[in-house]
Amino acid sequence: MANQKFTPTWIERLPYSSKRKVYIDASPNTKFQNCDFMLIVGARTKTAYLRYRPKVNGLTKPVLEKLGDTKVTSLAVLKEIYEKKVIELKNNESPLLIEKEARKVTLADLIDFYIDKKPRTDQVQMLRLKEQPYLNKTVGDLICADLDIFAVQDLLDLDVEKGSLYVANQKREFIQRVWNFAVTRHKIWNRLLAKIHNPATFSMKDYCGFTKKASKVHLPKEDYEQFFNVINTVPRSDFKDLIYMFLFTGQHPYSEVAQMRWDQLKEVEGQMWWMMEEGFHKTETTHSFPLHPMAMDIINKYKGCDDEYVFKNMHSLKHGLHNKDTFKNMLRDLRKKNDITWDIRCLRASFITCISELNPSYRAGILTNQAGQTITEKHYMRGDITYYDFKVTMINDYMNLIQDKLNGSINR
Numbered sequence: 001m002a003n004q005k006f007t008p009t010w011i012e013r014l015p016y017s018s019k020r021k022v023y024i025d026a027s028p029n030t031k032f033q034n035c036d037f038m039l040i041v042g043a044r045t046k047t048a049y050l051r052y053r054p055k056v057n058g059l060t061k062p063v064l065e066k067l068g069d070t071k072v073t074s075l076a077v078l079k080e081i082y083e084k085k086v087i088e089l090k091n092n093e094s095p096l097l098i099e100k101e102a103r104k105v106t107l108a109d110l111i112d113f114y115i116d117k118k119p120r121t122d123q124v125q126m127l128r129l130k131e132q133p134y135l136n137k138t139v140g141d142l143i144c145a146d147l148d149i150f151a152v153q154d155l156l157d158l159d160v161e162k163g164s165l166y167v168a169n170q171k172r173e174f175i176q177r178v179w180n181f182a183v184t185r186h187k188i189w190n191r192l193l194a195k196i197h198n199p200a201t202f203s204m205k206d207y208c209g210f211t212k213k214a215s216k217v218h219l220p221k222e223d224y225e226q227f228f229n230v231i232n233t234v235p236r237s238d239f240k241d242l243i244y245m246f247l248f249t250g251q252h253p254y255s256e257v258a259q260m261r262w263d264q265l266k267e268v269e270g271q272m273w274w275m276m277e278e279g280f281h282k283t284e285t286t287h288s289f290p291l292h293p294m295a296m297d298i299i300n301k302y303k304g305c306d307d308e309y310v311f312k313n314m315h316s317l318k319h320g321l322h323n324k325d326t327f328k329n330m331l332r333d334l335r336k337k338n339d340i341t342w343d344i345r346c347l348r349a350s351f352i353t354c355i356s357e358l359n360p361s362y363r364a365g366i367l368t369n370q371a372g373q374t375i376t377e378k379h380y381m382r383g384d385i386t387y388y389d390f391k392v393t394m395i396n397d398y399m400n401l402i403q404d405k406l407n408g409s410i411n412r
Contacts, residue, residue: 006030006039008075011046018043030079035086037079039070046070048078050085105144105182105189107175113186114178144179145192147199153207165210176200219247219342219350221357224405230338239327241298242311246344248295248399249274250351250368253344256280260310265291265299271392272296276369287369290392292399355398362394 004010006025023039030037036051048067067073067081142151152175159168179198183190204210219227227247234240246253256276264275276287291299299310306312331344342350348368355364364370366387 006037006075011039011070011075014039014041014046016043016046017041030082032086035089037082038064048073048075048082050082052089105193106141107144107147107178108141110144110178110182110189113189114181117181117185144189145196147196149197149199149202152199153202156208160208165204165208166212168208169204169210169212172200172202172204219346221354221401221405223342224402227342230334230340234330234334236330238311239330241301242327243344243347244298245295246347247351248292248298248402249289250348250355250364251289252348258311260299261308262310263308265310268388271388285369288391289367290395292395294399294402351398354401355394358394358397358401362397363390364394367391367394 001022001024003024003026005027006023021041023041025037025039027037034053036053038049038051040047040049047069050065050067052063052065065085067078067085070078073081152172155175156168156171159165159171176198179193179200183193183198186193204212231240231243234243242253242258245257249257251257251274259280260274264277264280266273266275272291274289274291276289278286280287302310302312335341335343352364352368355362355367
């Protein structure tokens with residue numbers, strides 16, 4: 001290996017060699033720390049390379065990246081390519097660094113990234129998954145490049161053996177989701193991860209016989225009065241208010257209603273709206289929902305409790321895990337005590353069913369962000385709100401039904 005100032009004439013006169021020879025450019029404009037502009041001469045080629053010499057654990061481990069053949073590309077252009085790649089390296093954007101760094105990433109890193117970038121959705125579930133000791137020991141610390149389907153199934157085996165197939169599938173879905181999120185959102189990891197099959201993408205039916213079934217339970221309109229009589233016995237007013245909000249809005253209970261923020265509430269032409277930004281709603285799209293005065297009565301009770309979140313106790317990372325468990329335990333005891341079959345998840349289905357039964361032309365999916373826009377959007381747009389009048393009409397008819405059934409018997 002020899003140092004030599006590269007010039008077009010010198011390279012042209014340099015003889016080929018049956019034994020590989022390496023030269024380092026000594027020109028001032030190609031001297032960057034840990035980055036050499038190299039020429040490797042063989043029997044038939046003279047090829048320029050960038051040699052990057054990073055230190056890993058105190059040791060220098062050179063990495064070569066081919067720049068081009070001097071027969072095809074001029075020295076001036078090769079130097080431009082070299083300088084561009086050096087800048088990429090310094091900015092941590094080079095494929096050399098990307099490959100190196102991505103290969104160190106673990107599943108726990110993906111979960112951290114997901115929680116950091118999507119703090120208002122799935123926090124509780126993500127933290128529960130990450131806190132599993134079995135995950136940390138067997139899967140969480142595994143490098144993603146080495147993670148396969150069998151490693152993920154090892155994580156799920158404990159739940160499957162206990163018969164908790166639904167929980168096992170939840171964990172699989174969480175891993176699948178954080179992996180896909182990193183592939184689409186992380187500018188460093190995505191290039192490597194996209195080349196690897198998502199290890200959580202497999203058939204639960206083939207693995208353990210589990211088939212996810214949609215809940216068929218919903219609350220008939222005839223049972224609304226009984227429903228509120230039962231809910232009025234709930235001792236905690238914040239839990240009681242959440243249940244009302246689940247029924248009044250039909251949105252996802254924990255990932256949306258419990259995560260409602262003050263900055264999402266906006267008044268448009270005298271109507272209050274809940275404006276959910278992209279990434280907040282499960283469908284990853286923006287969504288607007290008209291808030292009826294009965295819903296606003298509940299929301300206004302919590303003004304001043306927290307600067308950001310409406311229902312502080314349920315969203316909080318510090319208290320959220322405890323409160324969600326307490327909330328679910330309360331619901332379980334309530335169902336057992338009153339011998340009822342419905343649960344919180346059925347309220348969304350009840351909302352959709354009820355809206356659809358009110359009028360054949362009504363489309364509940366527009367209110368729950370599940371429907372494609374088949375009605376002329378221009379006709380139903382007002383500012384940033386799609387289907388303004390249609391949504392308001394549907395929710396007012398629905399809440400009129402609620403009020404008629406209850407005759408003002410809601411106890412808050």
